[in-house]
Amino acid sequence: xxxxxxxxxxxxxxxxxxxxxxxxxxxxxxxxxxxxxxxxxxxxxxxxxxxxxxxxxxxxxxxxxxxxxxxxxxxxxxxxxxxxxxxxxxxxxxxxxxxxxxxxxxxxxxxxxxxxxxxxxxxxxxxxxxxxxxxxxxxxxxxxxxxxxxxxxxxxxxxxxxxxxxxxxxxxxxxxxxxxxxxxxxxxxxxxxxxxxxxxxxxxxxxxxxxxxxxxxxxxxxxxxxxxxxxxxxxxxxxxxxxxxxxxxxxxxxxxxxxxxxxxxxxxxxxxxxxxxxxxxxxxxxxxxxxxxxxxxxxxxxxxxxxxxxxxxxxxxxxxxxxxxxxxxxxxxxxxxxxxxxxxxxxxxxxxxxxxxxxxxxxxxxxxxxxxxxxxxxxxxxxxxxxxxxxxxxxxxxxxxxxxxxxxxxxxxxxxxxxxxxxxxxxxxxxxxxxxxxxxxxxxxxxxxxxxxxxxxxxxxxxxxxxxxxxxxxxxxxxxxxxxxxxxxxxxxxxxxxxxxxxxxxxxxxxxxxxxxxxxxxxxxxxxxxxxxxxxxxxxxxxxxxxxxxxxxxxxxxxxxxxxxxxxxxxxxxxxxxxxxxxxxxxxxxxxxxxxxxxxxxxxxxxxxxxxxxxxxxxxxxxxxxxxxxxxxxxxxxxxxxxxxxxxxxxxxxxxxxxxxxxxxxxxxxxxxxxxxxxxxxxxxxxxxxxxxxxxxxxxxxxxxxxxxxxxxxxxxxxxxxxxxxxxxxxxxxxxxxxxxxxxxxxxxxxxxxxxxxxxxxxxxxxxxxxxxxxxxxxxxxx
Ligand SMILES: *[C@@H]1O[C@H](CO)[C@@H](O)[C@H](O)[C@H]1NC(C)=O
Ligand SMILES: *[C@@H]1O[C@H](CO)[C@@H](O)[C@H](O)[C@H]1NC(C)=O
Ligand SMILES: *[C@@H]1O[C@H](CO)[C@@H](O)[C@H](O)[C@H]1NC(C)=O
Ligand SMILES: *[C@@H]1O[C@H](CO)[C@@H](O)[C@H](O)[C@H]1NC(C)=O
Ligand SMILES: *[C@@H]1O[C@H](CO)[C@@H](O)[C@H](O)[C@H]1NC(C)=O
Ligand SMILES: *[C@@H]1O[C@H](CO)[C@@H](O)[C@H](O)[C@H]1NC(C)=O
Ligand SMILES: *[C@@H]1O[C@H](CO)[C@@H](O)[C@H](O)[C@H]1NC(C)=O
Ligand SMILES: *[C@@H]1O[C@H](CO)[C@@H](O)[C@H](O)[C@H]1NC(C)=O
Ligand SMILES: *[C@@H]1O[C@H](CO)[C@@H](O)[C@H](O)[C@H]1NC(C)=O
Numbered sequence: 007x008x009x010x011x012x013x014x015x016x017x018x019x020x021x022x023x024x025x026x027x028x029x030x031x032x033x034x035x036x037x038x039x040x041x042x043x044x045x046x047x048x049x050x051x052x053x054x055x056x057x058x059x060x061x062x063x064x065x066x067x068x069x070x071x072x073x074x075x076x077x078x079x080x081x082x083x084x085x086x087x088x089x090x091x092x093x094x095x096x097x098x099x100x101x102x103x104x105x106x107x108x109x110x111x112x113x114x115x116x117x118x119x120x121x122x123x124x125x126x127x128x129x130x131x132x133x134x135x136x137x138x139x140x141x142x143x144x145x146x147x148x149x150x151x152x153x154x155x156x157x158x159x160x161x162x163x164x165x166x167x168x169x170x171x172x173x174x175x176x177x178x179x180x181x182x183x184x185x186x187x188x189x190x191x192x193x194x195x196x197x198x199x200x201x202x203x204x205x206x207x208x209x210x211x212x213x214x215x216x217x218x219x220x221x222x223x224x225x226x227x228x229x230x231x232x233x234x235x236x237x238x239x240x241x242x243x244x245x246x247x248x249x250x251x252x253x254x255x256x257x258x259x260x261x262x263x264x265x266x267x268x269x270x271x272x273x274x275x276x277x278x279x280x281x282x283x284x285x286x287x288x289x290x291x292x293x294x295x296x297x298x299x300x301x302x303x304x305x306x307x308x309x310x311x312x313x314x315x316x317x318x319x320x321x322x323x324x325x326x327x328x329x330x331x332x333x334x335x336x337x338x339x340x341x342x343x344x345x346x347x348x349x350x351x352x353x354x355x356x357x358x359x360x361x362x363x364x365x366x367x368x369x370x371x372x373x374x375x376x377x378x379x380x381x382x383x384x385x386x387x388x389x390x391x392x393x394x395x396x397x398x399x400x401x402x403x404x405x406x407x408x409x410x411x412x413x414x415x416x417x418x419x420x421x422x423x424x425x426x427x428x429x430x431x432x433x434x435x436x437x438x439x440x441x442x443x444x445x446x447x448x449x450x451x452x453x454x455x456x457x458x459x460x461x462x463x464x465x466x467x468x469x470x471x472x473x474x475x476x477x478x479x480x481x482x483x484x485x486x487x488x489x490x491x492x493x494x495x496x497x498x499x500x501x502x503x504x505x506x507x508x509x510x511x512x513x514x515x516x517x518x519x520x521x522x523x524x525x526x527x528x529x530x531x532x533x534x535x536x537x538x539x540x541x542x543x544x545x546x547x548x549x550x551x552x553x554x555x556x557x558x559x560x561x562x563x564x565x566x567x568x569x570x571x572x573x574x575x576x577x578x579x580x581x582x583x584x585x586x587x588x589x590x591x592x593x594x595x596x597x598x599x600x601x602x603x604x605x606x607x608x609x610x611x612x613x614x615x616x617x618x619x620x621x622x623x624x625x626x627x628x629x630x631x632x633x634x635x636x637x638x639x640x641x642x643x644x645x646x647x648x649x650x651x652x653x654x655x656x657x658x659x660x661x662x663x664x665x666x667x668x669x670x671x672x673x674x675x676x677x678x679x680x681x682x683x684x685x686x687x688x689x690x691x692x693x694x695x696x697x698x699x700x701x702x703x704x705x706x707x708x709x710x711x712x713x714x715x716x717x718x719x720x721x722x723x724x725x726x727x728x729x730x731x732x733x734x735x736x737x738x739x740x741x742x743x744x745x746x747x748x749x750x751x752x753x754x755x756x757x758x759x760x761x762x763x764x765x766x767x768x769x770x771x772x773x774x775x776x777x778x779x780x781x782x783x784x785x786x787x788x789x
Contacts, residue, residue, distance in 0.1 A: 030069045038084055038456035038477035041067035043428055046123030049085035051078035052458050052478035054468050059489065059527070062520055063479045084477065086453040088126040089119040093449075098133045107268040108135040111444035118423055118450045125424040129399070130446060132381055132439055133416040139176035139269035141223050142166075142370070145252055147277035148183045148212075150204050150241040155276065155363035163231040165367045173374065178223040179230055180263055184252035186242040186282070188214040189290040189311050193242045203241035212238040216310030217252040219302060223264035249281035251296075253332065254316045255307050257324045259300035268443060270378070271330040274370055276363060278337040281347075287314030298324055322351040331441045333373040335359050335366055353377060353441040381417050382440045384409045389433035391426040392450065428454035493523035509541040518542040539565065552578035576604055590617045590689075598690035610691065627685045627694060628671035631656065635683050636675045639698035643676050657688055658695040665699050679704035 028047035035041050038050040044067070051066045051073045068076075073083055094115035099108035112131050120126055144166075148156065170177030185203075186192045193214045194203060204211035221233040256263055256273055265271050284296065296316035301309040316324075325332060331353045334344040338358050348354040355376050357369035385394050396410030397403075397420040403412050410419040421437060429452045438445035458477035465471040466480075472491035473482035482491035487503065495503055507514045507521035514521050519528035519542035528537035537545045544565035552558030561570035561579035570579035581604035588595045588602035595602050599618040600609035609618035634653035636643035639661055645652045670682045679702035686695050 028069045028071070030067065030072075035064040035067045037479070038066075038458060039454060042084070042086060042456055043122065043454050046121055049073060049083050050456060050477060051076075051082055052084055052456075052460075053078050053082040054475065054478060056082075056478060057489065059522075061489075063489070066478060082478070084456045084458060086121050086456070088121055088124055089453070090126055090128055091117040091119075092128075093117050098131065099135050108138060109444070110135055110138070110442060111438060111446055113446060114444075115447045116449070118448060119453050120423065120425040120450060121453045122425050122428055125422050127397075127420050127422040130383065130396075130419045130421050130437065131416075132383070132418070132442075132444075134378060134381070134442075137174045137176070139178070139266055140170060140174045140272065140374075141178050141180070141265050141269045142170060142272045142274060143180040143182060143223070143256055143263060143265075145182045145184065145256055145273055145275045146237075147185070147247055147249070147275075147279065148237065148240045149185050149247055149279065150208075150239055151278055152276075153208075153239045154361070155278070155359070156237060156239055158363040159276070159366065160231075160235050160237075162364075162367060163234060164227060166370070167227045167230070169367050169371050172371075176225075176269070178225050178264070178266070178269075179221075180219075180223040181221040181230065181234055182217065182219045182252065182256055182263075183237060184217040184248055185215055185240050186244075186246075186248040187216050187251070187287070187290060187292070187310050189292070190243075191289055192244055192248070192282070204239060205241075208239065210238045212240045214240055214242060215306065216248050217255050217307040219255070219259070219262055219305045222262065223266070246280040246282045246286075247277060248310070248315065249275065249277060250283065250315050250318070250321050251307060251310060253321055254296065254298065254324060255300060255302065257321070257328050257330050258298060259302050260328065262300070262302050265328070265330075270441070271328065272370075272374065272377075273325075273330055273332045274335055274366070275332055276335045276359065276366065278340060278359070280340065280343050282315045284315050284317035284320070296320060318347060318350050325351060326353070326440065329441055329443050331355075331377050333357060333370060333377075335363075335369050335373075337361070352382065377441065380411060381442075382409055382411050383419055383421075383437060384440065385435055385437045388435055389429065389450070391429065392433070392435070393424045393426065394435075394437070395422045396420070397422070423448065423450065425450065425452050428452045488523055489520075507541065509543065512541075515542045518545075550578035552576075552580035581605060587616070590619070592689070594689040598693070627687070628673065631685055631694060631696070632671070632673035632681070635659075635671075635673070635681060635685075635696060635698055638696075639681065639683070640675065640702065655692040656685075656694050656696050659698060660696075661698045661700050663700055665697060670699070675702065677702075677704060 030045050030048035033044060035044065038052070041048045041050045047069050048067055049070045051068075056076070056078060057063055057065050066073075070083055070085060074080070092113045092115070095113040096109050098110065098112055110133055116128065118126060144159070146152070146156070146159065166179060167177070170179065188200060189195060194200070201213050202211045203214045220237065221230060224230060253273060253275065287293070290311075292312065292314050294313050296313050298316065298320055301307060301313075332351060332355075334348060334354065334356045336344045336356065336359060341356060341358050344356045348356045355373035357373050359366060359369065383396055388394060395406045395408060397406040398410045398412045399418040399420060400412035403410070406420075406422070412419070429450070432449055432451040434447055434449040436445040436447055456477050460475050460477065464474050466473065466475050468475055469480035469482060469491045472486040473480045475481070480489065480491050482488070485495060487493045487495055493503065503524040504514060504521055506524035507526050509516070515526035515528065516537075518537040519526040521527075526540065526542045528539070528542035530536045531545055531547055533547060535546050546563045546565070547556075548566055549556050549563035549568050556563050557568035557570065558574070558576070558579040560574035561568045563569070568577060568579045570576070573583050575581050575583050584605045585595050585602040587605045588607045590597055596607035596609060596618045597613075599613045600607045602608070607615050607618050609615060612621040612623045614620050614622070633643050633645050634649070634656050637645040637649035638653055638656060638659055641649070665682060665684055668684070670684050673681050675681050681702050682699040684697045687693065688695055
């Protein structure tokens with residue numbers, strides 16, 4: 007991949023080059039023809055020795071200016087141009103009275119060989135031949151409301167011919183009539199009514215019909231008058247008529263109507279009502295769409311009741327195809343409807359009929375003049391990727407576009423043809439004025455191959471006798487590859503050689519060099535240095551910058567990394583190697599709690615710059631070191647057994663009589679005495695010195711044993727009292743029970759029937775707790 011944009015490309019909206027600016031933006035170029043295809047301004051240098059060793063052959067593809075700048079000589083630059091050959095160019099006829107058909111358009115045939123993207127302009131002349139034959143087909147609506155119009159036209163035949171004679175000596179007129187499909191709901195299908203669809207009083211009425219061709223084109227006035235005179239009015243039910251059916255048949259039944267090949271073809275449609283369109287047939291159950299073919303038998307349209315009405319589009323396309331220009335002669339009330347229709351049909355005109363059609367001749371004359379005063383050239387269907395624009399070369403002709411319009415008899419257009427892509431076969435299309443038979447045939451092919459006129463040697467010395475020259479490049483024999491077929495790949499295939507140029511299946515030579523026989527040959531960089539490394543992965547130009555200098559100006563750039571001079575460090579050699587700014591007044595670097603980077607302390611977490619002295623977020627040593635102070639100062643506490651080992655972090659301590667002023671640490675030791683000390687962090691992470699106050703502050707101890715003894719005594723006393731109370735209560739109950747027993751005994755002495763009394767007493771006793779007993783038994787039953 008090799009990209010080059012030599013000049014700015016300025017395109018206007020429609021892709022027309024507004025200025026000759028030449029660019030060649032290359033994508034993947036492996037050959038001259040790739041180059042030619044990639045843009046209209048890409049050219050190829052076939053000069054031998056043009057590329058440097060290791061350079062990609064794509065360098066041969068560029069704009070002409072660039073190649074010349076690189077020293078490619080004119081004759082070695084391959085750039086196919088557009089080639090226009092006019093293959094038929096008969097001069098325009100001056101009048102219509104020649105033996106052969108008059109020629110109104112020139113040239114008649116051209117052959118274009120186009121370079122994709124490069125437009126080609128040629129001139130197209132048109133001259134309307136004076137007295138060119140005219141075929142006029144009068145197509146009349148014979149529904150009942152046209153009765154008076156029919157009467158008028160019967161008297162106007164002579165005038166019509168006279169008017170035609172004013173235009174041409176070769177005028178012919180034909181006649182046709184239409185009503186509508188003879189099915190419900192368009193026409194009353196009652197047999198009586200079908201036979202006579204007009205009002206009762208009407209004597210001259212013909213049976214309902216769709217479209218009838220009455221008279222083929224004739225120069226004979228008498229024939230016309232006779233046939234038209236025979237015409238009778240007819241009728242239908244609804245107001246829209248089968249107009250489009252009639253126009254379609256008149257357009258496609260060319261030989262029946264008698265259209266001449268070389269004539270201006272006009273259909274004059276005279277009606278006072280609207281028309282049915284495609285889809286309306288469904289109302290009558292007619293589903294078959296119109297197939298735009300001729301169905302005429304015995305002058306009648308035979309498929310009238312079998313085939314739907316054509317669409318406006320179908321009618322428009324058939325009229326255009328057959329070069330027929332319709333003139334809609336309609337009543338005032340229908341003018342807007344037919345103006346709309348006219349907008350959809352190119353080369354059509356609308357005129358307003360008076361109530362009885364008396365003005366139809368003037369109307370036709372005016373419409374014909376309007377139709378023939380304007381020339382509109384355009385093309386039929388274009389092949390894919392081909393564009394054509396027309397520039398009118400007439401005063402007031404307007405801008406270029408996909409149609410050209412001129413108001414004159416003799417007009418010219420610049421026709422510009424552009425092929426956007428290569429086309430693999432010859433294609434053709436027709437260009438011509440609307441409504442005129444004359445067309446120009448454009449045959450077009452594209453120029454996408456290079457004709458390099460290569461030397462014939464199969465073993466060319468330029469290719470080390472291992473291949474032939476092909477547009478300046480070597481085309482090597484099997485077993486050899488390389489710019490000059492210099493690599494013998496022997497057993498290996500070319501792809502494995504190429505694979506050696508790719509790191510981890512990446513781009514070949516990282517896109518920065520050429521793969522020559524499996525070895526990367528790296529490109530030069532802009533500043534004169536080059537890419538280097540096995541896969542061209544290195545270069546000395548893109549190291550980190552400091553103060554806008556590569557490696558801060560204090561080192562060398564090597565393969566994207568800075569190689570700093572001894573006294574500098576950092577990714578961009580931006581730091582002088584020094585710890586001056588990191589040293590505390592006492593001389594330690596970052597208080598032993600950080601590293602000096604770029605002459606600035608990088609502290610351990612929590613410690614603050616500049617010297618990592620303080621750590622507001624760290625745990626307070628008063629608490630963490632309390633146990634060590636206890637064992638160091640007083641040999642008590644949990645660490646006392648192993649104090650010097652465990653408390654190594656207190657590097658230095660002394661026991662003092664008085665502490666220096668300030669708030670000291672205050673902790674309680676194992677004996678609940680308050681120990682006072684001050685502690686200071688030394689250099690390093692866990693390195694302290696401490697001053698411990700010699701005297702502890704122990705509390706006046708209350709007699710704990712007395713308290714415990716007292717509590718036990720109190721509990722025992724309370725228990726004793728309770729026991730005594732219980733004992734007393736039991737004794738009192740016993741005494742009471744005994745007294746009662748004594749009383750009972752006395753009563754027994756005074757009652758002789760002791761046994762029965764005993765029994766009743768027992769019963770009485772039972773009666774004391776009946777609920778209790780029952781409750782128990784109930785309870786058991788429940789379980
Ligand atoms: C190409 O270059 C080689 C060596 O530089 C030279 O011998 C040879 O004549 C050149 N060929 C052409 C056609 O300039
Ligand atoms: C243009 O085409 C004609 C006929 O195809 C041919 O004879 C002529 O050499 C061509 N001219 C160029 C410049 O290609
Ligand atoms: C028509 O084309 C010719 C060359 O083909 C050109 O010189 C002329 O300027 C063009 N005219 C217009 C109006 O584009
Ligand atoms: C009219 O043109 C058609 C087709 O283009 C052709 O078949 C027919 O022979 C021509 N008729 C005359 C009279 O030239
Ligand atoms: C090209 O060279 C090969 C051997 O390298 C030889 O066999 C062949 O005949 C030669 N072809 C021509 C046309 O000289
Ligand atoms: C490169 O691609 C080949 C085929 O796609 C695969 O077999 C091979 O493992 C790949 N090597 C690396 C280094 O990705
Ligand atoms: C890149 O820089 C290194 C170190 O200065 C040097 O050895 C090497 O030759 C340079 N390479 C290129 C291609 O400039
Ligand atoms: C003292 O403490 C150190 C480390 O804390 C430990 O290695 C050693 O075994 C301890 N000695 C005793 C007697 O507890
Ligand atoms: C503790 O600090 C003192 C004084 O700053 C120093 O001499 C000693 O080496 C430090 N000890 C450790 C383990 O850092």
